[in-house]
Amino acid sequence: MSVETTLLVQTLVSGLLIGFVFALISVGLTLIFGVMDIVNFAHGEHLMLAMYFTYWLYTLWGVDPLYAVPVVAGLLFLLGVLTYRLVIRHVLDAPMLAQIFVTFGLMVFLRNLAQLLWSEDFRRIGDTLVTGRLELFGIFIGTPQLVASVGAALTTGALYWFLKNTRTGWALEATAENKEVAGLMGIDPERMFALAWGLALASVGVAGALLATFNPIFPEVGAVFVLVAYVAVALGGFGSVTGAFVAGIIIGVVQVMGGFLWEPRFKTILVYGIYLGIVFIRPQGLFGRR
Amino acid sequence: MALFEVHGLTKTFGGLAANRDITMRVEQGEILGLIGPNGAGKTTFFNCVTGFYPPSAGSVRFQDQEITGWPPERVCQAGIARTFQIVRVLGDLTVLENVMIGAFLRHPRVPDARRKALAVLELTGLADRQDQMARNLTIAGKKRLELARALATEPTLLFLDEAMAGLNPSEIHAAVAIVRRLQEQGITIVMVEHVMKVVMPLADRIVVLDSGQVIADDVPERIAANERVIEAYLGEKYRAAS
Amino acid sequence: MLRNRLPQLALVALVLFLLVFPTLFPEPFLLRTMILVLLWSVLGLAWNIIGGYAGQVSFGHAIFFGLGAYTSTLLLNNWGISPWLGMLGGALVAVIVSAIIGWPSFRLAGHYFAIATIAAGEIFAVLFRNLKWAGGAVGLYLPIVRGDRLVDFQFNESKAMYYYIVLGMLVATALVTYWIERTRMGYYLKAIREDPDAARSLGINVTRYKLYAMVISAALAAMAGTFYAQFVLYVSPKTVFPLALSIQMALVAILGGTGTLAGPIIGAAVLIPMAEYTRVYLAGRVGGLHLVVYGLLIVLISIYQPGGLMALLRNWQHRRRQRKLAQAAPVTAPAGGMGDGSV
Numbered sequence: 124m125s126v127e128t129t130l131l132v133q134t135l136v137s138g139l140l141i142g143f144v145f146a147l148i149s150v151g152l153t154l155i156f157g158v159m160d161i162v163n164f165a166h167g168e169h170l171m172l173a174m175y176f177t178y179w180l181y182t183l184w185g186v187d188p189l190y191a192v193p194v195v196a197g198l199l200f201l202l203g204v205l206t207y208r209l210v211i212r213h214v215l216d217a218p219m220l221a222q223i224f225v226t227f228g229l230m231v232f233l234r235n236l237a238q239l240l241w242s243e244d245f246r247r248i249g250d251t252l253v254t255g256r257l258e259l260f261g262i263f264i265g266t267p268q269l270v271a272s273v274g275a276a277l278t279t280g281a282l283y284w285f286l287k288n289t290r291t292g293w294a295l296e297a298t299a300e301n302k303e304v305a306g307l308m309g310i311d312p313e314r315m316f317a318l319a320w321g322l323a324l325a326s327v328g329v330a331g332a333l334l335a336t337f338n339p340i341f342p343e344v345g346a347v348f349v350l351v352a353y354v355a356v357a358l359g360g361f362g363s364v365t366g367a368f369v370a371g372i373i374i375g376v377v378q379v380m381g382g383f384l385w386e387p388r389f390k391t392i393l394v395y396g397i398y399l400g401i402v403f404i405r406p407q408g409l410f411g412r413r
Numbered sequence: 414m415a416l417f418e419v420h421g422l423t424k425t426f427g428g429l430a431a432n433r434d435i436t437m438r439v440e441q442g443e444i445l446g447l448i449g450p451n452g453a454g455k456t457t458f459f460n461c462v463t464g465f466y467p468p469s470a471g472s473v474r475f476q477d478q479e480i481t482g483w484p485p486e487r488v489c490q491a492g493i494a495r496t497f498q499i500v501r502v503l504g505d506l507t508v509l510e511n512v513m514i515g516a517f518l519r520h521p522r523v524p525d526a527r528r529k530a531l532a533v534l535e536l537t538g539l540a541d542r543q544d545q546m547a548r549n550l551t552i553a554g555k556k557r558l559e560l561a562r563a564l565a566t567e568p569t570l571l572f573l574d575e576a577m578a579g580l581n582p583s584e585i586h587a588a589v590a591i592v593r594r595l596q597e598q599g600i601t602i603v604m605v606e607h608v609m610k611v612v613m614p615l616a617d618r619i620v621v622l623d624s625g626q627v628i629a630d631d632v633p634e635r636i637a638a639n640e641r642v643i644e645a646y647l648g649e650k651y652r653a654a655s
Numbered sequence: 656m657l658r659n660r661l662p663q664l665a666l667v668a669l670v671l672f673l674l675v676f677p678t679l680f681p682e683p684f685l686l687r688t689m690i691l692v693l694l695w696s697v698l699g700l701a702w703n704i705i706g707g708y709a710g711q712v713s714f715g716h717a718i719f720f721g722l723g724a725y726t727s728t729l730l731l732n733n734w735g736i737s738p739w740l741g742m743l744g745g746a747l748v749a750v751i752v753s754a755i756i757g758w759p760s761f762r763l764a765g766h767y768f769a770i771a772t773i774a775a776g777e778i779f780a781v782l783f784r785n786l787k788w789a790g791g792a793v794g795l796y797l798p799i800v801r802g803d804r805l806v807d808f809q810f811n812e813s814k815a816m817y818y819y820i821v822l823g824m825l826v827a828t829a830l831v832t833y834w835i836e837r838t839r840m841g842y843y844l845k846a847i848r849e850d851p852d853a854a855r856s857l858g859i860n861v862t863r864y865k866l867y868a869m870v871i872s873a874a875l876a877a878m879a880g881t882f883y884a885q886f887v888l889y890v891s892p893k894t895v896f897p898l899a900l901s902i903q904m905a906l907v908a909i910l911g912g913t914g915t916l917a918g919p920i921i922g923a924a925v926l927i928p929m930a931e932y933t934r935v936y937l938a939g940r941v942g943g944l945h946l947v948v949y950g951l952l953i954v955l956i957s958i959y960q961p962g963g964l965m966a967l968l969r970n971w972q973h974r975r976r977q978r979k980l981a982q983a984a985p986v987t988a989p990a991g992g993m994g995d996g997s998v
Binding site: 156161162164210213214217218219220221222223224225227228229230231232233234235236238239346350353354357361388389391392395396398399402403406 | 710712714759760763764765766767769770771773774775777778781782784785898902906909913944946947949950951952953954955956957958959961
């Protein structure tokens, strides 16, 4: 393969890999929106917390991030349920403005709390089980990136399986479809909402723990990822898990290719431009029903 | 030429045809009743002709002008007002302010709009409650308010979507009196109704919808005896009488 | 009788206080803080027009602030155009840009619109960071002009003129808000905010009115941007386009009470001194403390009192009045509203 082609394929692969992680993060966001019509503006901050938890587990107790994944996922699940019970529940029937402000306020609160507690310094996790890289057909793949990608894909798959093949999963989808009818069928919407938040944040927990193996950790790290998640949710169709998954991967590839073919510093504009393009041209996204 | 004409109106959602090839007219000054069993497509029809849904096919003409596909605000500006099946008053405003919002269409200045609104409140018997918060009204009061607000836009044609639903007999009596008064003032009215006891004596003419299509278009006496109508309502007829 | 006039007297006292403030408190830090309070009152009121009255939450208003700052600065640096004219130029640019961004975005429901504004905001920040002729990431410095003449819009000996200019801007912005509230536009915006479809059924062109609110809001924010540029004599993407600035504009209005005239002013009066104090005296790690408090405040306000401090104030006044009525008339009179179904 020529150098250009190798470089192209290299970029494509790395975009694909990060795309799976984007997908997992986006799936959580779309799950919450699908079930209760609320955008979690603090989603990026929850990711950030997951990354910091992973970092502290590693730094203070030497827990390898790979083992930390279930722990952080569990912690984030609890955080999700707690966030729902303490905060979100109160604004379910409030006007949309209040709902927007609440998660927005959470974002401001968490981001600056992290800055206060842990300072702006970039932190990195050192050697882990997955440190290193592989070479396949002349393409170099970082092992952490590969593991993160596989982990994200598996988690999304598990979530999808859960939603389609278990009674609780069906109950969740039914609640997303029509809250009142689901209630009439004996499904407790409160439990479903709490579950949605728990699962969404747990997904972000897995993504964060995996990201922590190669991505720097700092208070604003969530901002970049959540932007992609917003766009992926819109592109995939608000509320569609499949859509968010596919869209996450697409954006992963597009933004990295955009940086390669055009200018790396315009990657953000490209992604934002996609968002604006979608909501203006095809508001329901690829798989959306709204 | 009728005041309002609909030709071949069709509205499909996905594969479902909520309105199918509806053709009908409304004459100036009459009260037209639009009835039909649940799911017949009455509210869809309202939404299509008042600009909330773009029709999939067909044409809507008002005062000999093509208004098909016009957005709701343009429809209202042309002289067609409507109320909603699930009442939509602006809860955070007072009764007077709600009606003023309607009045502003023809009276841009605040004092003029206020005067017009007060007049409409008098007409609809809400004057004594003008400073109450709209969200504190009873259902009957809210429906009355929505009607007043629509009236303030000075419509030529008024669409009422189940204005009598949820009202007790004395409230219905009062509402019917208002509708009659409106007809006297020259406003043409189309009312979707389920309460047969109300619509039969009130309407000059009745159009019956079933499964998205017109199955009858006649004066009330003949509608009551119409085979197809009775069939569509089989069972419903007895429920509607209560 | 004097007690009845208390609110009016308080207002007069406040106005007098504001007018003589620079003479009473010439100390630079205090004066500067006050200038910022007034500036943020303007920004909060500007945001309030589209975010509070029209109900379209924007987290990208820094775009217009930045455009105002950059437009007047570029006109001044490159062509020597007076900052006062530059201010108008900035407002014009903001009007055009806000119309272009807003018009297609208005049909987006609340959340999606908010995200779109964040997106747009970030695009502008990145854009200006990469525009060499606009200074890039480094930004632009304004030339220092001695003489403290009004026409130069620069005062280096004493900051008092800045104070009076921004006070004037606040009065103008408050008048604009007041005018909107009292005319058809205010009523229409309220209807649009509560129920856009019902509004349309009453003949209101929702998109057009949102557009009006948007461009007015953008123009005001842009003029504030020009003032800021002339005040600090430096503009850069980091200082005039950041998301944090957009957030603070929204926050000032939310805390004080959206959709009210006094709300954003109260919000600024509470928030800005706190921000300045923590920034200067608790600098370093604890410098972000005020933002943590902000975040918490927004959450609490959204849950318990979405109407902000104004609503709290009104509730307190209402309860006081109720108590007074109860004391004055021990014989119970029928409460308003006949729930007996009579019409």
